Amino acid sequence: MKNQVVKLLKPLLDLEEDHILSLVETPPSREQGDLAFPCFQLAKQFRKSPALIAGELADKLPTEELAAAGFAKAEAMGPYLNFFFDRGQLAKELLASTVADQLADYQIGAGKTVVVEYSSPNIAKHFKLYHIRSTMIGQALANTYAALGYQVERMNHLGDWGTQFGKLLAAYFKWGNDEKIKADPLSELIHLYVKFHEEAEKDPSLEEEGRRWFKKLEDGDEQAVRLWQWFKDESLKEFEKIYRLLGVSFDHYLGESYYGEKMEKVLAELEEKGLLEESEGALIVRLEDKQIPPCIIKKSDGASIYATRDIAAALYRYERFNPEKILYVVDQRQSLHFQQVFGVLERMGYEFARRCHHIEFGVMKIEGEIGSTRKGKGVLLHEVLEQAIKKAEVIINEKNPSLANKKEVAKAVGIGAIVFNDLKQHRTREVNFKWDEAFNFEGKTGPYVQYTHARISSLLRRAGDLKIEPVTHAVYEQPLTWEIIYTLYQYPSVLVETVKKDDPSQIAKYLLDLCQLFNRFYAEERIFVDDQNEQIAKLALCKKMALVLKHGLSMLTIEAPEEI
Structure with a gap:
């Protein structure tokens, strides 16, 4: 019906159709009409008061044209031109329609693709209650984009890489028990992870041992990769149980590890474009133009960081799907991280960086407290x-x-x-x-x-x-x-x-x-x-x-x- 208002007013106004459409609004009560066109912006053009313009426009709209467009009448109310639907006609058409019929005129995503990254739990950890936020916000957005005609690529960017897995491997070799892990995989892996942090507080050298094991994993050490794959497989079995219960589905399970080989290409491109700098042994990209801290691309020990993996993931998604948007449904505490990632992509010359959006959300507390896997806290989903x-x-x-x-x-x-x-x-x-x-x-x-x-x-x-x-x-x-x-x-x-x-x-x-x-x-x-x-x-x-x-x-x- 807004489009009908545009068709009626276009011959009377020197405005683009999109501009007219953007001005049409909904009155606060049905007594004031069902749609309203404010005339404030026309005062300068017509050299008249908005109220006078509204009255003149109302006089220029023939009853038969209004009826053909589905309106009973249009009348001026102060500076507004208010349109009243033909209630009988609209009721009959609306109640005869299915929801699909209604949505047929709202396929704004036809021919467009949107990538939605959501849920993205860390392997070797239980699903906690606060994980429901990313999972269900992302799923709801994916559903809604699809209903409006978009091709939606539902992406689960699993947290399956990083220093924490080096720490878990170090803990496994010190205190791990295969039988206990087989009996209750995630609970035992979390026990090892928590124990590592408890012991590291007494013996800081354990942190270095964790970093060494992650470097081995990145370098393809056979034993490290075999154990990591075992931990990942067991985690996915548990995650799938939760997803089935919630009715959640994904098109792609591509964790951070998937982009391991693609990171070298990112590093080479950054080097070629003169964007990499060395700082205290690490490789960084400066982002002073964004007024944010530099983005670390490679740590001083040669290990990658998750910003690098996110840059590689964004390039992969752009090249494979050419999406209208890439949505990252991640809590607001990661705001700086995404500013840095998008900032690096812009400095690399990728226009699509402006199509990347951090869909941030507030943290979830459990009775006022934020859970932490590191401390072994948190309510299980x-x-x-x-x-x-x-x-x-x-x-x-x-x-x-x-x-x-x-x-x-x-x-x-x-x-x-x-x-x-x-x-x-x-x-x-x-x-x-x-x-x-x-x-x-x-x-x-x-x-x-x-x-x-x-x-x-x-x-x-x-x-x-x-x-x-x-x-x-x-x-x-x-x-x-x-x-x-x-x-x-x-x-x-x-x-x-x-x-x-x-x-x-x-x-x-x-x-x-x-x-x-x-x-x-x-x-x-x-x-x-x-x-x-x-x-x-x-x-x-x-x-x-x-x-x-x-x-x-x-x-x-x-x-x-x-x-x-």
């Missing part, structure tokens, strides 16, 4: 998910003991509670995970959205064989009902806004708003009435709400059970 599923199962047994597929529904509701609790927050906010809040199944939660969807599904089942299809009815003209229709109409715009801001909380907040509207509607209106036409009109509205709620939850990788 699989334990939280299992507890959530059990909690959901208890509630279902209390409220609906005869429910079929209770275990499957409990899994959907329990995991949905944890995921929604995270994604409803703006991604840049720090999240303090609290057990009581996460398992509150009322209010602004995932289960609230799921229960609303299930309630609507129940109404549709109650309708039986009644053919539910859009009809022309005065009920769509009522303020609350029109607010619901208008909100449903806006759903594709919410997805567009989500990718513009790279923030899935846009979708979560929208779903909560839609649920509140439905529950008001359910409280104020009788749906099963004697007038069958009115009944069908109301059920058609409910059916559309169920479709949008289900699709919106799927964007967040949350299931929508039809019965709870």
Whole structure:
């Protein structure tokens, strides 16, 4: 409909279509119209007040042209030209459409590729609760970009290289026990890692031993590589269990180690372009023009650093996919690191560096404290998910003991509670995970959205064989009902806004708003009435709400059970 406003105004204004489109906005209330065009910018051109310009534009828009474009009227309100939809026409078209139909006009990513790097856990370590942030923010963004027509490459940049693996190898040779590792791989590897740091505090020479082992690994030492591969394989088995539980998937598992051979090419190119400098034995690229510290490319002991691997990874992604964007869903503490990586790429002359975006997010605290693998702290994600599923199962047994597929529904509701609790927050906010809040199944939660969807599904089942299809009815003209229709109409715009801001909380907040509207509607209106036409009109509205709620939850990788 915004495009229709552009078509109507273009012949009357000396402005580009994109400029007109950028000015069209949504009034704060439906009484003021459904779309508005502000006339402030035209005052200088027309040498008139914005209010006078708005009035003149309204007079120049014929009723028949407005009707053909789907508008009932356009009228001036102060400096704004406000457009009012033909409510009956829009309601009928909207309620007859699927979500796919709605999104057909919003395929802004058609022919474009976006690479989304997310989750990226370190091998030989458990998935902690705070890992859910990158994993689910990244998955939600990947889903939403795909819904808008982008070719999405989902990338898991595993942390499988670096000095920490030298430390783990050193710990293995000092205290490792193969039988214990086979029995519980990650727990035993973490035990060795923690023990290394405890002992290193007493004997600092251990740090040097860890660096030596990593250098051996980089140089292809057969024993070091064999053990490292074993640790990696066991880690991936554990990670896959979590990903299956969460419904998360990737197109590529390319860890830091994958770019090992590609780093020499990066070093050679930096050398050739005169960007490398030696500083205290290390090789660096200066970034004074960015007003940030230099980026270390190679440490004084000759070992690589993860900035070098990220530069190599970015070049690989650019060459292979030529993406519109490369998104790095990594917490905000890595902000300087990505500024340095993108800065080096720019100094190398790569224009695509401007298409690389750090999608930073606030850290997650557990009851006010940040966990640390080095100190052996942190709540395990699989334990939280299992507890959530059990909690959901208890509630279902209390409220609906005869429910079929209770275990499957409990899994959907329990995991949905944890995921929604995270994604409803703006991604840049720090999240303090609290057990009581996460398992509150009322209010602004995932289960609230799921229960609303299930309630609507129940109404549709109650309708039986009644053919539910859009009809022309005065009920769509009522303020609350029109607010619901208008909100449903806006759903594709919410997805567009989500990718513009790279923030899935846009979708979560929208779903909560839609649920509140439905529950008001359910409280104020009788749906099963004697007038069958009115009944069908109301059920058609409910059916559309169920479709949008289900699709919106799927964007967040949350299931929508039809019965709870």
